[in-house]
Amino acid sequence: MNSxxxxxxFAIIIAVAALATLPLWMGGIxxxxxxxxxxxxxxFALGLNVLVGYAGLTSLGHAxxxxxxxxxxxxxxxxxxxxxxxxxxxxxxxxxxxxxYAVLSLRSTGxxxxxxxxxxxxxxxxxxxxxxxxxxxxxxxxxxxxPAPFGxxxxxxxxxxxxTLIVFLLVVVVMAIFVRSPLGAALRGTRDQPxxxxxxxxxxxxxxxxxxxxxxxxxxxxxxxxxxxxQFISPQTLALTSSAEVLxxxxxxxxxxxxxxxxxxxxxxxxxxxxxxxxxxxxxxLGAIFVAIVILMPDGLVPGTxxxxxxxxxxxxxxxxxTEGAP
Amino acid sequence: xxxxxxxxxxxxxxxxxLFLLSAGFSxxxxxxxxxxxxxxSLFMLGAYVGATFVVGLLGFKLNFWLAAILATxxxxxxxxxxxxxxxxxxxxxxxxxxxVTLGLSFMAADFCLMMWGGDPLNVATPDGLGGFVRxxxxxxxxxxxxxxxxxxxxxxxxxxxLDRTRLGAxxxxxxDDPDMARVVGxxxxxxxxxxxxxxxxxxxxxxIIGGPILxxxxxxxxxxxxxALVVVILGGSGSLLGSFVGSIxxxxxxxxxxxxxxxxxxxxxxxxxxLVLLLRPxxxxxxxxx
Numbered sequence: 159m160n161s162x163x164x165x166x167x168f169a170i171i172i173a174v175a176a177l178a179t180l181p182l183w184m185g186g187i188x189x190x191x192x193x194x195x196x197x198x199x200x201x202f203a204l205g206l207n208v209l210v211g212y213a214g215l216t217s218l219g220h221a222x223x224x225x226x227x228x229x230x231x232x233x234x235x236x237x238x239x240x241x242x243x244x245x246x247x248x249x250x251x252x253x254x255x256x257x258x259y260a261v262l263s264l265r266s267t268g269x270x271x272x273x274x275x276x277x278x279x280x281x282x283x284x285x286x287x288x289x290x291x292x293x294x295x296x297x298x299x300x301x302x303x304x305p306a307p308f309g310x311x312x313x314x315x316x317x318x319x320x321x322t323l324i325v326f327l328l329v330v331v332v333m334a335i336f337v338r339s340p341l342g343a344a345l346r347g348t349r350d351q352p353x354x355x356x357x358x359x360x361x362x363x364x365x366x367x368x369x370x371x372x373x374x375x376x377x378x379x380x381x382x383x384x385x386x387x388x389q390f391i392s393p394q395t396l397a398l399t400s401s402a403e404v405l406x407x408x409x410x411x412x413x414x415x416x417x418x419x420x421x422x423x424x425x426x427x428x429x430x431x432x433x434x435x436x437x438x439x440x441x442x443x444l445g446a447i448f449v450a451i452v453i454l455m456p457d458g459l460v461p462g463t464x465x466x467x468x469x470x471x472x473x474x475x476x477x478x479x480x481t482e483g484a485p
Numbered sequence: 486x487x488x489x490x491x492x493x494x495x496x497x498x499x500x501x502x503l504f505l506l507s508a509g510f511s512x513x514x515x516x517x518x519x520x521x522x523x524x525x526s527l528f529m530l531g532a533y534v535g536a537t538f539v540v541g542l543l544g545f546k547l548n549f550w551l552a553a554i555l556a557t558x559x560x561x562x563x564x565x566x567x568x569x570x571x572x573x574x575x576x577x578x579x580x581x582x583x584x585v586t587l588g589l590s591f592m593a594a595d596f597c598l599m600m601w602g603g604d605p606l607n608v609a610t611p612d613g614l615g616g617f618v619r620x621x622x623x624x625x626x627x628x629x630x631x632x633x634x635x636x637x638x639x640x641x642x643x644x645x646x647l648d649r650t651r652l653g654a655x656x657x658x659x660x661d662d663p664d665m666a667r668v669v670g671x672x673x674x675x676x677x678x679x680x681x682x683x684x685x686x687x688x689x690x691x692x693i694i695g696g697p698i699l700x701x702x703x704x705x706x707x708x709x710x711x712x713a714l715v716v717v718i719l720g721g722s723g724s725l726l727g728s729f730v731g732s733i734x735x736x737x738x739x740x741x742x743x744x745x746x747x748x749x750x751x752x753x754x755x756x757x758x759x760l761v762l763l764l765r766p767x768x769x770x771x772x773x774x775x
Contacts, residue, residue, distance in 0.1 A: 216580060262759065262762075262763060265763065265766075266766065268579070268580070269518065269519065269520065269579055269580075269583070270762075270766065272520075272580075272583065273520060273714070273718065273762065274759070274762050276714070277714070277715075277718075277755050277758050277759055277762065278759070280711050280751065280755055281751065281752055281755045281756070281759070283751070284750070284751020284752055284754070284755065285749075285751065285752055287751065288747065288748050288749065288750055288751055288752075289748050289749065290748060291748065397707070398707065398710075398711075399591070399707070402587050402591070405584075405587075406588075409584060438599075439595055439599060441591055441592075441594065441595035441598075442591070442592050442595035442596060442599070444591055445588045445589065445590070445591030445592035445593075445595065446588070446592060447588075448584065448585075448587065448588030448591065449571065449585050449588035449589060449592070452575070452581050452584045452585050452588065453571065453574055453575065453581075453585065456578075456581060
């Protein structure tokens with residue numbers, strides 16, 4: 159037990175060191191930008207994972223919240239407000255939208271929850287697409303400048319990467335605390351045994367509501383990072399495909415784990431941006447990966463590989479070697 | 486006056502198309518308890534396959550109706566295959582089934598883009614239906630009226646199938662209470678395949694029939710799927726009457742919304758769905774809550 163703990167600490171130190179020095183050994187602005195994208199989508203996926211993994215509530219409308227925060231930032235900047243005000247308002251708008259989502263969709267669970275969040279996501283997409291006087295319609299909103307907190311200009315790729323990394327690490331730490339907190343434990347309780355939790359005196363609805371707000375906050379953070387990264391926001395970002403993509407990150411990596419959504423974000427972003435340079439049909443590949451993971455590795459890559467690893471390292475398990483070929 | 490009448494005819498036409506699309510969606514939802522997120526893709530696939538024959542991309546041209554029947558059969562077979570090979574492997578796991586249909590819809594969209602490219606295909610109106618019908622001073626396109634007739638005929642056929650045949654009785658039993666249906670000896674899993682193929686075929690048929698009005702383009706799937714979803718949630722899953730009424734309502738909301746409130750068209754479209762989900766989760770004519 160002790161040796162696995164120190165192994166884990168060692169792995170975390172290596173990972174953080176690798177991430178912190180990434181611009182040094184990863185040649186080229188292109189790859190640094192890809193890394194920034196992975197990190198900001200990892201924040202998004204971690205936010206969705208609060209609901210999908212820990213609360214057992216699958217949302218297909220999260221791109222709407224992500225987009226609302228991004229639009230709020232862009233719109234505030236367009237009105238001439240500073241970056242600080244814009245970011246604060248965007249966070250508020252993101253969490254408030256999630257509160258509305260939660261009040262409407264927490265009436266049901268399972269397929270019902272999926273459908274209500276999907277409908278809400280489509281409403282937000284429809285508004286972004288058609289409410290041209292507010293959102294600019296298909297032309298979207300441009301964000302001409304990235305902020306420069308304390309004189310540290312984010313307009314260069316490396317600086318932006320480091321800022322994203324700091325936000326990402328903060329979110330990971332907060333997630334780790336959340337998962338271990340009484341609220342996190344209660345949330346998992348409502349996922350596995352809602353009736354018993356109710357009988358034990360827990361307010362199941364309120365616990366789920368707080369989880370939603372937390373998820374909304376992380377989603378808004380990633381939406382703000384996104385709009386500063388691309389310096390542009392358009393309705394495409396809110397489409398069902400985007401919600402499906404981030405859900406794929408969570409499901410592929412492993413819902414209900416801390417590492418899973420991060421791995422999933424890496425996988426999807428790499429397939430999307432890097433592989434798409436070589437293969438034209440990345441969307442097909444993405445769909446195929448999705449189907450394969452749901453059917454073959456339903457608990458996701460991280461728990462799946464951990465299981466395979468345990469099987470392989472256990473001495474009396476010669477059969478496990480055969481299944482090692484999985485991605 | 487003219488404007489309103491034309492808008493009304495267009496709404497009913499669109500409602501008819503939506504009925505063809507959503508009747509299968511509703512049956513699948515009612516029986517298998519999952520929203521089939523590939524339904525928009527099946528509509529688009531049907532439209533593309535049919536358009537291929539009509540436009541003559543393979544080097545020969547087929548009659549519109551023959552092409553429609555071929556596309557319907559091909560997509561129905563594809564639907565049956567997807568159910569047998571993929572959804573069947575996840576029995577009872579509805580969440581996983583929804584996710585598989587979502588992944589398949591990505592693949593189908595990209596497949597269509599690869600096969601047919603990004604340019605829209607225009608499907609010519611079938612011979613003999615290109616003209617106009619005059620009522621007094623107003624002229625209606627004959628093809629739009631034909632769609633209404635076709636949708637009505639399909640609705641009657643489906644109603645006869647569900648209400649008057651043994652297969653229909655088994656499907657209704659499966660929708661109402663799958664466990665009890667199994668107990669009395671109905672092979673519900675076989676019904677899944679049949680209903681899935683039927684729904685896929687109907688969606689494909691709607692796709693090609695709608696071709697001359699909507700044309701065929703990438704993204705058609707994502708335009709149609711939410712509409713089917715709205716129809717079924719409004720009408721209630723597993724109910725033919727529900728999808729019929731829902732389709733007409735959505736046809737009207739969609740066309741009038743686009744014409745009168747273009748900025749809020751989608752908002753107006755999804756609002757009723759949200760209200761029904763909140764106030765009457767089983768839908769107007771549905772029997773059980775999703």
